[in-house]
Amino acid sequence: MGPRAARLGLTQYTSGAKVALELMAPGFPLVAEVSGGFAGVAEVGAGCGALGLALAVLCPTVEVTLIDRRRRAAGFIELVIRRFAIANARALCDDLRGHAGRYDLVVARAVAPGAEFLAELSLLRRVDGRIALIEAGEARCAPAGLERSAALPTAIEGLRVDIYEAVTHQR
Numbered sequence: 001m002g003p004r005a006a007r008l009g010l011t012q013y014t015s016g017a018k019v020a021l022e023l024m025a026p027g028f029p030l031v032a033e034v035s036g037g038f039a040g041v042a043e044v045g046a047g048c049g050a051l052g053l054a055l056a057v058l059c060p061t062v063e064v065t066l067i068d069r070r071r072r073a074a075g076f077i078e079l080v081i082r083r084f085a086i087a088n089a090r091a092l093c094d095d096l097r098g099h100a101g102r103y104d105l106v107v108a109r110a111v112a113p114g115a116e117f118l119a120e121l122s123l124l125r126r127v128d129g130r131i132a133l134i135e136a137g138e139a140r141c142a143p144a145g146l147e148r149s150a151a152l153p154t155a156i157e158g159l160r161v162d163i164y165e166a167v168t169h170q171r
Contacts, residue, residue: 015164022156023050026134029152029161030107033132036058038104041123042067045111046094049077051134052107056089064089067099097125107132118164119143 003129034041034055043052046066056064066077066089074093081089106124108131111117120139121131131146136158142148150163 008022023048026109026154026156026159026161027051027054027107028058029154030105032130033130033163034062034105038062040065040103041105041107042099042103044106044108044121044124046077046091047073049080049091051109052072053077053084053086053089055107057084058087060068062088065099065103067094067096067128069093071147092138096120096124101126104129105128105132106130107134109134110167113140115143118146122146122164127166129165133162133164134159135162136160 001069019146038059041052041055041059041062042065043049043055045065046052046068049066052064055062066074068074068077068091071093074091077089077091080086100123103124104126106121106129108117108121118131118133121133122143122145125131130149133140134154138152139148139162142164145167146164147167148162149165152161152163154160
């Protein structure tokens with residue numbers, strides 16, 4: 001996956017081992033979360049698809065949708081899905097507008113700064129759904145209606161998975 005994805009400009013990592021460590025492994029803390037009854041997961045800005053495809057393989061009862069605006073990315077992901085017969089994954093070349101309220105969990109690497117990115121991702125989740133944002137550095141401020149409920153460590157020092165969900169109590 002690494003060399004071909006790198007040639008297409010979908011990742012900076014040219015070896016399978018680096019793709020596994022840098023792109024797949026940060027999602028491993030989510031496996032218990034996803035396996036706990038989620039039906040639908042979306043990876044936004046999927047790129048080469050490593051994160052979402054790893055979740056699909058590790059959680060075969062969960063439908064995983066990998067969304068990327070770039071046709072090249074979605075085509076590559078679709079090729080990998082067919083090649084490895086990953087029945088519970090699908091790739092979409094799309095923006096986010098048509099996916100409101102569809103997913104139990106929305107996963108993304110932190111690709112845009114600020115609370116606006118979280119607000120945009122929040123539109124994709126079901127009312128009781130969650131957002132998992134993989135990022136380093138300071139935790140971002142959650143937009144109105146969301147709160148950070150957990151911070152899960154990853155295998156990469158300084159990188160974590162922040163879980164956001166709807167505010168359920170008054171402060």
